[in-house]
Amino acid sequence: MITKPKGTYDLIGLDSKLYQYIYNTVNEYMINYHYEFIRTPVFEATELFHRTVGDNTDIVTKETYDFVDRGNRNITLRPEGTAGVVRSVIENKLYGNRNDALKYYYIETMYRYERPQAGRYRELTQFGVEVFNSNSIMIDAEVISLGYNILKDLGIDNFTVQINSLGDKESRENYTMALKEYLKPHIEELCSDCQERFKKNPLRILDCKVDKDNSILKNVPKLNSYLNKESLDRYNKLKTLLTHLDIDYEENSSLVRGLDYYDDIVWEYVTDNDNLALGGGGRYNHLVKNLGGPEMPAIGFGMGIDRVINELKKILEGKGEIPHNIDVYIMGISEEEKIAGLKIAQDLRLNNVITEINNSDLSFKSQFKVADMLQAKFLLILNNNDLAKGLINVKDNATKEEIKVDENEIVDYIIGNL
Protein backbone atom coordinates (compact mmCIF):
# COMPACT_ATOMS: atom_id res chain seq x y z
CA MET A 1 0.00 0.00 0.00
CA ILE A 2 1.23 3.46 -0.85
CA THR A 3 0.94 5.73 2.16
CA LYS A 4 1.00 9.48 2.50
CA PRO A 5 4.36 11.18 2.90
CA LYS A 6 5.60 11.78 6.40
CA GLY A 7 4.06 14.73 8.18
CA THR A 8 1.16 15.18 5.76
CA TYR A 9 -2.49 14.40 6.31
CA ASP A 10 -5.66 14.02 4.31
CA LEU A 11 -8.25 16.66 5.06
CA ILE A 12 -11.31 14.46 5.60
CA GLY A 13 -14.38 14.07 7.76
CA LEU A 14 -14.87 16.62 10.50
CA ASP A 15 -11.53 18.24 9.69
CA SER A 16 -12.61 19.11 6.19
CA LYS A 17 -15.92 20.48 7.45
CA LEU A 18 -14.12 22.73 9.89
CA TYR A 19 -11.67 23.78 7.21
CA GLN A 20 -14.51 24.98 5.00
CA TYR A 21 -16.05 26.80 7.93
CA ILE A 22 -12.77 28.57 8.67
CA TYR A 23 -12.12 29.25 5.01
CA ASN A 24 -15.53 30.86 4.52
CA THR A 25 -15.26 32.91 7.68
CA VAL A 26 -11.81 34.18 6.80
CA ASN A 27 -12.94 35.23 3.34
CA GLU A 28 -15.90 37.10 4.77
CA TYR A 29 -13.75 38.99 7.22
CA MET A 30 -11.12 39.84 4.66
CA ILE A 31 -13.76 41.28 2.35
CA ASN A 32 -15.21 43.43 5.14
CA TYR A 33 -11.80 44.62 6.25
CA HIS A 34 -11.01 45.30 2.59
CA TYR A 35 -8.05 43.00 2.07
CA GLU A 36 -7.33 41.83 -1.44
CA PHE A 37 -6.84 38.13 -2.09
CA ILE A 38 -3.42 37.27 -3.44
CA ARG A 39 -2.02 33.96 -4.58
CA THR A 40 1.67 33.46 -5.17
CA PRO A 41 3.47 30.30 -6.35
CA VAL A 42 3.84 27.25 -4.14
CA PHE A 43 7.51 27.24 -5.11
CA GLU A 44 9.92 30.10 -5.44
CA ALA A 45 13.64 30.56 -6.00
CA THR A 46 15.47 29.21 -2.97
CA GLU A 47 17.32 32.47 -2.64
CA LEU A 48 14.10 34.35 -1.83
CA PHE A 49 13.63 32.44 1.40
CA HIS A 50 17.28 32.53 2.27
CA ARG A 51 17.32 36.30 1.99
CA THR A 52 14.03 36.68 3.87
CA VAL A 53 14.94 34.49 6.78
CA GLY A 54 18.66 35.11 6.92
CA ASP A 55 21.34 32.55 6.35
CA ASN A 56 22.39 31.72 9.84
CA THR A 57 19.56 29.63 11.23
CA ASP A 58 18.59 25.98 11.05
CA ILE A 59 15.59 27.03 9.02
CA VAL A 60 17.62 27.48 5.90
CA THR A 61 20.05 24.64 6.42
CA LYS A 62 17.64 21.87 7.34
CA GLU A 63 14.01 22.91 7.41
CA THR A 64 13.00 23.83 3.90
CA TYR A 65 11.86 21.60 1.05
CA ASP A 66 14.57 22.26 -1.51
CA PHE A 67 15.08 20.69 -4.88
CA VAL A 68 16.76 21.31 -8.20
CA ASP A 69 14.34 21.25 -11.10
CA ARG A 70 14.97 19.84 -14.56
CA GLY A 71 16.32 23.17 -15.68
CA ASN A 72 18.87 23.19 -12.84
CA ARG A 73 17.09 25.93 -10.92
CA ASN A 74 17.28 25.94 -7.15
CA ILE A 75 13.69 25.81 -5.98
CA THR A 76 12.09 25.78 -2.52
CA LEU A 77 8.51 25.01 -1.56
CA ARG A 78 7.28 28.03 0.33
CA PRO A 79 7.69 27.58 4.09
CA GLU A 80 5.71 30.72 4.95
CA GLY A 81 3.56 33.36 3.31
CA THR A 82 5.40 36.63 3.68
CA ALA A 83 8.31 36.15 1.31
CA GLY A 84 6.22 35.38 -1.76
CA VAL A 85 3.87 38.30 -1.19
CA VAL A 86 6.76 40.70 -0.68
CA ARG A 87 8.39 39.38 -3.85
CA SER A 88 5.17 39.90 -5.77
CA VAL A 89 4.71 43.45 -4.50
CA ILE A 90 8.23 44.31 -5.58
CA GLU A 91 8.19 42.47 -8.89
CA ASN A 92 4.80 43.81 -9.96
CA LYS A 93 5.52 47.27 -8.54
CA LEU A 94 2.16 47.10 -6.81
CA TYR A 95 3.09 50.19 -4.83
CA GLY A 96 3.56 52.25 -7.99
CA ASN A 97 0.51 54.44 -8.09
CA ARG A 98 -0.66 54.15 -4.53
CA ASN A 99 -0.18 56.34 -1.54
CA ASP A 100 -2.50 54.44 0.78
CA ALA A 101 -1.94 51.11 2.47
CA LEU A 102 -1.76 47.99 0.28
CA LYS A 103 -3.59 45.19 2.03
CA TYR A 104 -3.35 41.56 0.95
CA TYR A 105 -4.43 38.24 2.36
CA TYR A 106 -3.76 34.65 1.45
CA ILE A 107 -4.96 31.17 2.39
CA GLU A 108 -2.37 28.67 1.30
CA THR A 109 -0.39 25.54 2.04
CA MET A 110 3.18 25.80 3.34
CA TYR A 111 5.94 23.21 3.42
CA ARG A 112 8.53 22.69 6.12
CA TYR A 113 10.97 19.82 6.34
CA GLU A 114 10.43 19.21 10.03
CA ARG A 115 10.07 16.25 12.33
CA PRO A 116 6.31 16.06 12.93
CA GLN A 117 5.00 16.66 16.43
CA ALA A 118 1.96 18.20 18.10
CA GLY A 119 0.57 20.87 15.78
CA ARG A 120 3.50 20.60 13.36
CA TYR A 121 3.23 19.10 9.93
CA ARG A 122 5.35 19.06 6.80
CA GLU A 123 2.44 20.41 4.82
CA LEU A 124 0.44 22.99 6.71
CA THR A 125 -2.15 25.57 5.80
CA GLN A 126 -2.08 29.17 6.86
CA PHE A 127 -4.11 32.22 6.25
CA GLY A 128 -2.45 35.53 6.76
CA VAL A 129 -2.29 39.16 5.81
CA GLU A 130 0.46 41.50 4.71
CA VAL A 131 0.04 45.26 4.67
CA PHE A 132 2.48 47.53 2.85
CA ASN A 133 3.10 51.19 2.54
CA SER A 134 1.85 52.34 5.91
CA ASN A 135 3.72 52.79 9.15
CA SER A 136 0.62 53.99 10.97
CA ILE A 137 0.17 52.33 14.34
CA MET A 138 -3.50 52.19 13.45
CA ILE A 139 -2.61 49.53 10.92
CA ASP A 140 -0.87 47.51 13.62
CA ALA A 141 -4.03 47.71 15.69
CA GLU A 142 -6.20 46.80 12.72
CA VAL A 143 -4.14 43.77 11.79
CA ILE A 144 -3.87 42.45 15.34
CA SER A 145 -7.59 42.92 15.91
CA LEU A 146 -8.45 41.28 12.59
CA GLY A 147 -6.80 38.02 13.63
CA TYR A 148 -8.34 38.32 17.06
CA ASN A 149 -11.84 38.91 15.75
CA ILE A 150 -11.67 36.02 13.32
CA LEU A 151 -10.64 33.58 16.05
CA LYS A 152 -13.38 34.86 18.34
CA ASP A 153 -15.98 34.60 15.61
CA LEU A 154 -14.90 31.03 14.87
CA GLY A 155 -15.77 30.20 18.44
CA ILE A 156 -12.30 30.10 19.93
CA ASP A 157 -12.21 32.04 23.16
CA ASN A 158 -9.53 30.33 25.21
CA PHE A 159 -6.65 32.24 23.70
CA THR A 160 -4.72 35.40 24.48
CA VAL A 161 -3.07 37.97 22.29
CA GLN A 162 0.46 38.44 23.54
CA ILE A 163 2.20 41.58 22.39
CA ASN A 164 5.65 43.04 22.68
CA SER A 165 7.84 45.63 21.04
CA LEU A 166 11.30 44.78 19.82
CA GLY A 167 12.03 48.39 19.04
CA ASP A 168 13.85 49.54 15.96
CA LYS A 169 17.12 48.10 14.76
CA GLU A 170 19.22 50.38 16.91
CA SER A 171 17.26 49.72 20.10
CA ARG A 172 17.45 46.02 19.50
CA GLU A 173 21.18 46.05 18.93
CA ASN A 174 21.70 48.02 22.11
CA TYR A 175 19.53 45.59 23.97
CA THR A 176 21.25 42.54 22.53
CA MET A 177 24.59 43.93 23.70
CA ALA A 178 23.25 44.64 27.16
CA LEU A 179 21.72 41.18 27.33
CA LYS A 180 25.00 39.52 26.39
CA GLU A 181 26.84 41.68 28.88
CA TYR A 182 24.44 40.60 31.60
CA LEU A 183 24.47 36.90 30.70
CA LYS A 184 28.18 36.54 30.07
CA PRO A 185 29.21 35.94 33.69
CA HIS A 186 26.38 33.42 34.14
CA ILE A 187 26.65 31.61 30.86
CA GLU A 188 27.95 28.42 32.47
CA GLU A 189 24.81 28.22 34.60
CA LEU A 190 22.49 28.11 31.61
CA CYS A 191 21.53 25.03 29.61
CA SER A 192 23.71 23.87 26.76
CA ASP A 193 21.20 25.06 24.17
CA CYS A 194 21.27 28.55 25.68
CA GLN A 195 25.04 28.57 25.51
CA GLU A 196 24.66 27.93 21.81
CA ARG A 197 21.94 30.58 21.49
CA PHE A 198 24.23 33.03 23.22
CA LYS A 199 26.42 32.93 20.13
CA LYS A 200 23.80 32.60 17.41
CA ASN A 201 20.58 34.30 18.53
CA PRO A 202 20.79 35.65 22.09
CA LEU A 203 17.21 36.99 22.12
CA ARG A 204 15.92 33.44 21.88
CA ILE A 205 17.37 32.74 25.31
CA LEU A 206 14.39 34.66 26.70
CA ASP A 207 12.16 31.94 25.26
CA CYS A 208 14.08 29.00 26.73
CA LYS A 209 11.93 26.16 28.08
CA VAL A 210 14.66 24.69 30.27
CA ASP A 211 15.83 27.84 31.98
CA LYS A 212 12.53 29.66 32.14
CA ASP A 213 12.40 29.46 35.95
CA ASN A 214 16.07 30.23 36.37
CA SER A 215 16.58 33.37 38.46
CA ILE A 216 19.21 34.52 35.98
CA LEU A 217 16.56 34.80 33.29
CA LYS A 218 14.00 36.28 35.63
CA ASN A 219 16.28 39.21 36.39
CA VAL A 220 17.36 39.76 32.83
CA PRO A 221 17.32 43.38 31.59
CA LYS A 222 13.96 44.27 30.06
CA LEU A 223 13.70 44.84 26.35
CA ASN A 224 11.20 47.61 26.89
CA SER A 225 13.66 49.74 28.82
CA TYR A 226 15.91 49.83 25.76
CA LEU A 227 13.27 51.14 23.41
CA ASN A 228 13.94 54.60 22.05
CA LYS A 229 11.29 57.25 22.48
CA GLU A 230 9.65 56.67 19.13
CA SER A 231 9.31 52.91 19.62
CA LEU A 232 8.06 53.35 23.14
CA ASP A 233 5.47 55.88 22.01
CA ARG A 234 4.29 53.50 19.30
CA TYR A 235 4.02 50.64 21.75
CA ASN A 236 2.01 52.71 24.23
CA LYS A 237 -0.22 54.03 21.48
CA LEU A 238 -0.88 50.50 20.29
CA LYS A 239 -1.98 49.42 23.74
CA THR A 240 -4.40 52.35 23.87
CA LEU A 241 -5.81 51.46 20.47
CA LEU A 242 -6.25 47.78 21.32
CA THR A 243 -8.15 48.71 24.45
CA HIS A 244 -10.20 51.13 22.37
CA LEU A 245 -11.08 48.21 20.06
CA ASP A 246 -11.97 45.94 23.00
CA ILE A 247 -9.11 43.56 22.29
CA ASP A 248 -7.88 41.69 25.34
CA TYR A 249 -4.13 41.52 25.19
CA GLU A 250 -1.28 40.57 27.44
CA GLU A 251 2.20 42.05 27.41
CA ASN A 252 4.95 39.47 27.15
CA SER A 253 8.38 41.01 27.37
CA SER A 254 10.07 37.74 26.42
CA LEU A 255 8.12 37.36 23.19
CA VAL A 256 10.79 37.83 20.53
CA ARG A 257 9.74 35.66 17.54
CA GLY A 258 12.47 33.74 15.82
CA LEU A 259 13.46 35.84 12.87
CA ASP A 260 15.47 38.99 12.89
CA TYR A 261 13.55 40.83 10.19
CA TYR A 262 10.98 42.00 12.71
CA ASP A 263 10.93 45.56 14.03
CA ASP A 264 8.84 47.16 16.71
CA ILE A 265 5.52 45.43 17.30
CA VAL A 266 5.34 41.64 17.42
CA TRP A 267 2.46 39.49 18.66
CA GLU A 268 1.12 35.97 18.92
CA TYR A 269 -2.27 34.37 19.43
CA VAL A 270 -1.57 31.81 22.14
CA THR A 271 -3.92 29.14 23.49
CA ASP A 272 -4.48 29.27 27.25
CA ASN A 273 -4.49 25.50 27.76
CA ASP A 274 -1.31 24.31 26.13
CA ASN A 275 0.42 27.56 25.30
CA LEU A 276 0.46 26.79 21.60
CA ALA A 277 0.76 29.67 19.14
CA LEU A 278 -2.16 29.56 16.70
CA GLY A 279 -0.54 32.37 14.80
CA GLY A 280 1.63 35.39 15.09
CA GLY A 281 3.17 38.26 13.27
CA GLY A 282 5.01 41.50 13.43
CA ARG A 283 6.23 44.56 11.66
CA TYR A 284 8.99 44.19 9.13
CA ASN A 285 9.82 47.68 7.96
CA HIS A 286 13.11 46.78 6.30
CA LEU A 287 12.37 43.52 4.54
CA VAL A 288 11.00 45.04 1.33
CA LYS A 289 14.16 47.03 0.83
CA ASN A 290 16.36 44.06 1.74
CA LEU A 291 14.65 42.03 -0.97
CA GLY A 292 15.37 44.66 -3.57
CA GLY A 293 12.31 46.87 -3.32
CA PRO A 294 11.92 50.45 -2.22
CA GLU A 295 12.04 51.60 1.37
CA MET A 296 8.55 50.56 2.44
CA PRO A 297 7.08 49.74 5.85
CA ALA A 298 5.11 46.54 6.20
CA ILE A 299 3.38 44.34 8.72
CA GLY A 300 1.70 40.96 8.69
CA PHE A 301 0.67 37.82 10.49
CA GLY A 302 0.09 34.19 9.69
CA MET A 303 -2.39 31.85 11.33
CA GLY A 304 -2.05 28.06 11.32
CA ILE A 305 -5.38 26.68 10.11
CA ASP A 306 -4.39 23.14 11.14
CA ARG A 307 -3.96 24.31 14.68
CA VAL A 308 -7.20 26.27 14.61
CA ILE A 309 -8.99 23.12 13.41
CA ASN A 310 -7.53 21.18 16.33
CA GLU A 311 -8.68 23.83 18.78
CA LEU A 312 -12.17 23.83 17.32
CA LYS A 313 -12.30 20.06 17.60
CA LYS A 314 -11.41 20.22 21.28
CA ILE A 315 -14.10 22.82 21.84
CA LEU A 316 -16.72 20.78 19.95
CA GLU A 317 -15.82 17.66 21.95
CA GLY A 318 -16.26 19.60 25.15
CA LYS A 319 -19.70 20.76 24.13
CA GLY A 320 -20.67 17.44 22.56
CA GLU A 321 -21.87 19.26 19.48
CA ILE A 322 -22.11 17.49 16.19
CA PRO A 323 -21.96 19.79 13.19
CA HIS A 324 -25.06 19.93 11.05
CA ASN A 325 -25.00 17.60 8.09
CA ILE A 326 -27.92 17.47 5.65
CA ASP A 327 -31.46 18.81 5.58
CA VAL A 328 -33.31 16.25 3.50
CA TYR A 329 -32.80 12.62 2.58
CA ILE A 330 -34.95 11.23 -0.22
CA MET A 331 -35.81 7.54 -0.08
CA GLY A 332 -37.23 5.31 -2.76
CA ILE A 333 -37.08 1.70 -3.92
CA SER A 334 -38.54 1.45 -7.43
CA GLU A 335 -37.04 3.01 -10.52
CA GLU A 336 -39.99 5.43 -10.85
CA GLU A 337 -39.67 6.54 -7.25
CA LYS A 338 -35.97 7.17 -7.60
CA ILE A 339 -36.38 9.12 -10.82
CA ALA A 340 -39.13 11.23 -9.28
CA GLY A 341 -36.87 11.77 -6.28
CA LEU A 342 -34.05 13.01 -8.47
CA LYS A 343 -36.19 15.89 -9.72
CA ILE A 344 -37.35 16.76 -6.22
CA ALA A 345 -33.72 16.69 -5.07
CA GLN A 346 -32.79 19.16 -7.79
CA ASP A 347 -35.65 21.50 -6.87
CA LEU A 348 -34.57 21.46 -3.23
CA ARG A 349 -30.90 21.90 -4.02
CA LEU A 350 -31.60 24.88 -6.27
CA ASN A 351 -33.31 26.43 -3.27
CA ASN A 352 -30.37 26.01 -0.90
CA VAL A 353 -31.72 22.95 0.85
CA ILE A 354 -28.92 20.47 1.50
CA THR A 355 -30.28 17.30 -0.03
CA GLU A 356 -29.13 13.74 -0.54
CA ILE A 357 -30.96 10.97 -2.32
CA ASN A 358 -30.69 7.21 -2.35
CA ASN A 359 -29.25 6.08 -5.67
CA SER A 360 -28.67 2.44 -4.81
CA ASP A 361 -30.63 -0.76 -4.33
CA LEU A 362 -30.77 -0.48 -0.57
CA SER A 363 -33.65 -1.78 1.50
CA PHE A 364 -35.74 0.78 3.37
CA LYS A 365 -34.09 -0.40 6.53
CA SER A 366 -30.69 0.46 5.12
CA GLN A 367 -31.91 3.77 3.73
CA PHE A 368 -33.16 4.79 7.14
CA LYS A 369 -29.74 3.99 8.55
CA VAL A 370 -28.06 6.10 5.91
CA ALA A 371 -30.44 8.97 6.66
CA ASP A 372 -29.61 8.77 10.36
CA MET A 373 -25.90 8.60 9.67
CA LEU A 374 -26.23 11.77 7.58
CA GLN A 375 -28.32 13.37 10.34
CA ALA A 376 -31.07 14.28 7.94
CA LYS A 377 -33.74 16.53 9.39
CA PHE A 378 -36.45 15.44 6.97
CA LEU A 379 -37.01 12.19 5.12
CA LEU A 380 -38.97 12.14 1.90
CA ILE A 381 -40.26 8.56 1.66
CA LEU A 382 -41.52 8.18 -1.87
CA ASN A 383 -44.02 5.55 -2.96
CA ASN A 384 -45.67 4.96 -6.30
CA ASN A 385 -49.26 5.16 -5.03
CA ASP A 386 -48.89 8.59 -3.50
CA LEU A 387 -46.70 9.88 -6.31
CA ALA A 388 -49.50 9.03 -8.72
CA LYS A 389 -51.72 11.39 -6.72
CA GLY A 390 -49.03 14.04 -6.62
CA LEU A 391 -48.29 13.51 -2.94
CA ILE A 392 -45.02 13.13 -1.10
CA ASN A 393 -44.56 11.54 2.31
CA VAL A 394 -42.50 13.82 4.53
CA LYS A 395 -41.22 12.48 7.81
CA ASP A 396 -39.74 14.78 10.43
CA ASN A 397 -36.83 12.71 11.64
CA ALA A 398 -36.83 14.35 15.05
CA THR A 399 -40.51 13.97 15.95
CA LYS A 400 -41.08 10.92 13.69
CA GLU A 401 -44.31 12.54 12.51
CA GLU A 402 -45.23 11.90 8.92
CA ILE A 403 -47.52 13.87 6.64
CA LYS A 404 -48.34 13.96 2.96
CA VAL A 405 -47.44 17.13 1.10
CA ASP A 406 -48.48 18.15 -2.40
CA GLU A 407 -45.54 17.80 -4.76
CA ASN A 408 -45.91 21.42 -5.88
CA GLU A 409 -45.54 22.65 -2.32
CA ILE A 410 -42.74 20.42 -1.18
CA VAL A 411 -39.96 23.00 -1.54
CA ASP A 412 -41.92 25.66 0.33
CA TYR A 413 -42.89 23.16 2.98
CA ILE A 414 -39.29 22.10 3.65
CA ILE A 415 -37.96 25.66 3.65
CA GLY A 416 -40.74 26.74 5.97
CA ASN A 417 -40.01 23.99 8.47
CA LEU A 418 -36.20 23.86 8.50
Place this chain on the structure above:
RNA sequence: GCGGAGUUGGUGAAGUGGUUAACACGGUAGAUUGUGGCUCUAUUAUGCGUGGGUUCGACUCCCACACUUCGCCCCA
Protein backbone atom coordinates in the same frame (compact mmCIF):
# COMPACT_ATOMS: atom_id res chain seq x y z
C1' G B 1 19.66 16.23 12.89
C1' C B 2 18.61 13.66 18.14
C1' G B 3 15.55 10.76 21.77
C1' G B 4 11.01 7.94 23.98
C1' A B 5 6.52 5.09 22.80
C1' G B 6 3.78 2.66 19.05
C1' U B 7 1.90 0.00 14.11
C1' U B 8 -3.34 -6.53 14.31
C1' G B 9 -10.26 -5.80 10.19
C1' G B 10 -14.43 -0.20 8.36
C1' U B 11 -13.68 1.07 14.06
C1' G B 12 -12.11 -0.08 19.38
C1' A B 13 -9.02 -3.82 20.38
C1' A B 14 -7.30 -9.25 22.80
C1' G B 15 -3.71 -12.70 21.59
C1' U B 16 0.08 -17.28 21.33
C1' G B 17 6.77 -19.62 18.24
C1' G B 18 2.84 -24.67 16.05
C1' U B 19 -3.38 -26.87 12.13
C1' U B 20 -9.34 -22.55 11.46
C1' A B 21 -6.34 -14.82 14.71
C1' A B 22 -10.78 -13.74 20.80
C1' C B 23 -14.48 -10.19 22.01
C1' A B 24 -17.17 -5.72 20.97
C1' C B 25 -19.02 -1.83 17.70
C1' G B 26 -20.13 -1.07 12.71
C1' G B 27 -21.66 -3.24 7.76
C1' U B 28 -24.69 -6.77 4.83
C1' A B 29 -28.81 -10.34 4.51
C1' G B 30 -33.02 -12.54 6.84
C1' A B 31 -37.02 -13.15 10.81
C1' U B 32 -40.45 -8.03 9.49
C1' U B 33 -44.86 -10.07 1.96
C1' G B 34 -42.02 -1.56 0.86
C1' U B 35 -41.47 2.78 6.98
C1' G B 36 -35.93 1.82 10.38
C1' G B 37 -33.47 2.73 14.94
C1' C B 38 -35.16 -3.00 20.30
C1' U B 39 -34.43 -8.35 19.82
C1' C B 40 -32.76 -12.85 17.39
C1' U B 41 -30.01 -15.60 13.36
C1' A B 42 -26.32 -15.83 9.60
C1' U B 43 -22.27 -13.42 7.48
C1' U B 44 -18.17 -9.94 7.77
C1' A B 45 -9.10 -10.13 8.43
C1' U B 46 -6.28 -16.37 2.70
C1' G B 47 -4.63 -11.37 7.23
C1' C B 48 -1.42 -9.22 12.04
C1' G B 49 3.06 -1.67 8.79
C1' U B 50 7.01 -3.03 4.63
C1' G B 51 11.39 -5.85 3.37
C1' G B 52 14.94 -9.22 4.93
C1' G B 53 16.87 -12.95 8.59
C1' U B 54 16.67 -17.02 12.50
C1' U B 55 13.49 -21.56 12.71
C1' C B 56 10.85 -27.87 10.81
C1' G B 57 7.33 -23.73 11.62
C1' A B 58 7.00 -16.38 12.78
C1' C B 59 1.45 -12.23 13.68
C1' U B 60 4.68 -13.72 17.87
C1' C B 61 12.22 -13.65 18.12
C1' C B 62 16.31 -10.51 15.45
C1' C B 63 17.75 -6.52 11.86
C1' A B 64 16.65 -2.61 8.57
C1' C B 65 13.22 0.73 6.63
C1' A B 66 8.43 3.30 6.43
C1' C B 67 4.57 5.62 8.92
C1' U B 68 1.97 7.33 13.63
C1' U B 69 2.55 9.74 18.24
C1' C B 70 5.16 12.63 22.22
C1' G B 71 9.44 15.51 23.14
C1' C B 72 14.52 18.14 21.93
C1' C B 73 16.85 21.44 18.28
C1' C B 74 14.42 25.09 15.32
C1' C B 75 9.95 27.77 14.84
C1' A B 76 8.91 31.56 9.37
